[in-house]
Amino acid sequence: MLQETNKLFIEVGSYQHNKYGNLVCGDSVLMHKSIKENRTIAVMSDGLGSGVKANVLSTMTASMALNFRIRREPITRTAKTIMDTLPVDSVRNISYSTFTIVDIESDGNAKIVEYDNPSLILVRQNKIIKLDSKNTIIESKLSNTNSENRIIKLSDILLQKEDRLIFFSDGVTQSGIGNWNMPFGWGDEVNEFILDAIKDNIDISARELSRKIVKQSELNDILKPKDDTSCVVFYVREPRKLLICTGPPFTEENDKYLAEIVRDYGGKKIICGGTTSKIISRELNLDILIDLNNVVSPLPPSSKMKGIDLVTEGIITLGSLSSILEQGTPKNLDQKGPHWDMFRMILDADIIDLVAGTKINIAHQDPTLPVELEIRRNVVKKLASLLETKYMKTVNLKFI
Amino acid sequence: MLNIRICVGTYCYITGGSDLIKIKDQIPEEIKNKVTFIGSACLGCDEEKETSKPPYAKVGDVLISECTEEKLLNEIYSQLGIER
Numbered sequence: 001m002l003q004e005t006n007k008l009f010i011e012v013g014s015y016q017h018n019k020y021g022n023l024v025c026g027d028s029v030l031m032h033k034s035i036k037e038n039r040t041i042a043v044m045s046d047g048l049g050s051g052v053k054a055n056v057l058s059t060m061t062a063s064m065a066l067n068f069r070i071r072r073e074p075i076t077r078t079a080k081t082i083m084d085t086l087p088v089d090s091v092r093n094i095s096y097s098t099f100t101i102v103d104i105e106s107d108g109n110a111k112i113v114e115y116d117n118p119s120l121i122l123v124r125q126n127k128i129i130k131l132d133s134k135n136t137i138i139e140s141k142l143s144n145t146n147s148e149n150r151i152i153k154l155s156d157i158l159l160q161k162e163d164r165l166i167f168f169s170d171g172v173t174q175s176g177i178g179n180w181n182m183p184f185g186w187g188d189e190v191n192e193f194i195l196d197a198i199k200d201n202i203d204i205s206a207r208e209l210s211r212k213i214v215k216q217s218e219l220n221d222i223l224k225p226k227d228d229t230s231c232v233v234f235y236v237r238e239p240r241k242l243l244i245c246t247g248p249p250f251t252e253e254n255d256k257y258l259a260e261i262v263r264d265y266g267g268k269k270i271i272c273g274g275t276t277s278k279i280i281s282r283e284l285n286l287d288i289l290i291d292l293n294n295v296v297s298p299l300p301p302s303s304k305m306k307g308i309d310l311v312t313e314g315i316i317t318l319g320s321l322s323s324i325l326e327q328g329t330p331k332n333l334d335q336k337g338p339h340w341d342m343f344r345m346i347l348d349a350d351i352i353d354l355v356a357g358t359k360i361n362i363a364h365q366d367p368t369l370p371v372e373l374e375i376r377r378n379v380v381k382k383l384a385s386l387l388e389t390k391y392m393k394t395v396n397l398k399f400i
Numbered sequence: 401m402l403n404i405r406i407c408v409g410t411y412c413y414i415t416g417g418s419d420l421i422k423i424k425d426q427i428p429e430e431i432k433n434k435v436t437f438i439g440s441a442c443l444g445c446d447e448e449k450e451t452s453k454p455p456y457a458k459v460g461d462v463l464i465s466e467c468t469e470e471k472l473l474n475e476i477y478s479q480l481g482i483e484r
């Protein structure tokens with residue numbers, strides 16, 4: 001059926017909080033997921049000071065680091081270029097912004113580069129594992145710079161299922177400084193906090209864990225953070241899968257094949273389209289039930305089919321879904337309608353298998369139709385690219 | 401019980417099916433308990449090709465094309481054998 005991937009799945013999530021009273025964050029976090037290479041990269045940079053200047057420094061650093069990494073430039077050259085490019089602070093006469101780069105390949109090999117951020121933490125089987133890293137000095141062409149300030153830490157590790165990599169800016173470790181119970185800040189105590197958080201919720205998502213850490217730092221500072229605070233978490237785990245089938249296959253012989261894909265899929269299932277649901281209903285001998293009492297949105301109502309998590313109309317629903325996706329995750333996630341149901345299922349999934357039938361629905365070609373119907377193939381392609389680039393989902397698109 | 405299927409497939413929905421499903425809330429008292437409304441994903445416009453005339457609805461086994469509230473009620477009354 002569909003190609004099974006035994007590759008490791010890597011969830012990455014981050015959370016940030018600005019220094020109290022600041023509108024922009026002096027830390028930058030950038031991420032990149034390459035589907036073709038099955039590679040995930042995240043970069044975090046903390047610019048000197050706070051506010052706009054720090055933001056500019058860290059944004060420059062993070063975007064250089066990310067782009068060099070994507071093109072697999074040698075690490076030392078990357079570090080050197082960044083350090084030599086940053087503008088020099090006129091007050092302190094140093095140019096400065098920290099960075100941490102994590103680059104994980106499909107086989108679980110992770111390359112980690114750290115420059116002056118708090119040390120990255122690897123949690124494996126609920127223990128903190130010390131990374132075996134080596135220091136490298138980045139030579140400077142300017143003789144007056146102190147090379148002791150230019151030491152980067154490199155580590156290579158092989159990740160296993162259920163591993164977590166966690167890194168954060170010093171806003172986390174220095175939070176709570178001056179409190180009676182942490183005169184020097186949160187420091188290494190954060191490690192215990194992380195282990196407890198994982199013990200409490202063994203499946204805690206990357207996004208949730210990063211949020212928890214940043215929120216706790218904020219609490220340490222009694223909700224008035226003294227510095228910009230960022231945290232990034234990687235979580236290697238079993239992926240959550242979602243199948244979306246839309247459109248009848250190009251040839252009728254493939255109807256059976258489509259039905260088998262649906263029947264045998266290990267994950268959540270959505271069928272999107274009237275004709276498509278009729279095909280599945282016929283091939284798998286399942287009844288379609290449409291509840292007309294439950295029409296809540298301007299879209300055609302969804303139906304029920306045993307073993308299928310959601311059955312909706314096709315092209316109009318997909319169109320509305322793609323506008324939701326384009327607008328980005330809204331504050332209110334509880335909105336009603338088949339397109340919202342689909343959106344929520346998508347947010348929860350890591351791997352999305354899109355199977356699109358390419359048979360043209362003759363009826364949709366009627367020039368007198370009051371609404372212009374988009375071509376399914378185009379809508380599906382747009383969806384796939386939105387899910388990959390904007391939502392960092394792994395998408396497998398298959399036309400049949 | 402007389403089954404009334406109203407198509408909520410794409411083609412019918414945008415050509416008037418979305419209004420047709422509202423009938424079920426305004427159905428006259430005298431026939432209210434004699435009919436059941438059921439939604440349908442597609443009543444077969446895809447097979448009719450050139451001659452498609454949406455929206456479709458089905459009363460019992462009778463397919464109604466270019467269905468309006470008027471046409472639908474007429475068919476229901478005639479099949480129930482009630483004077484309208």
Ligand code: FES
Binds near residue numbers: 408
């Ligand atoms: S969509 Fe209504 S009959 Fe096909």
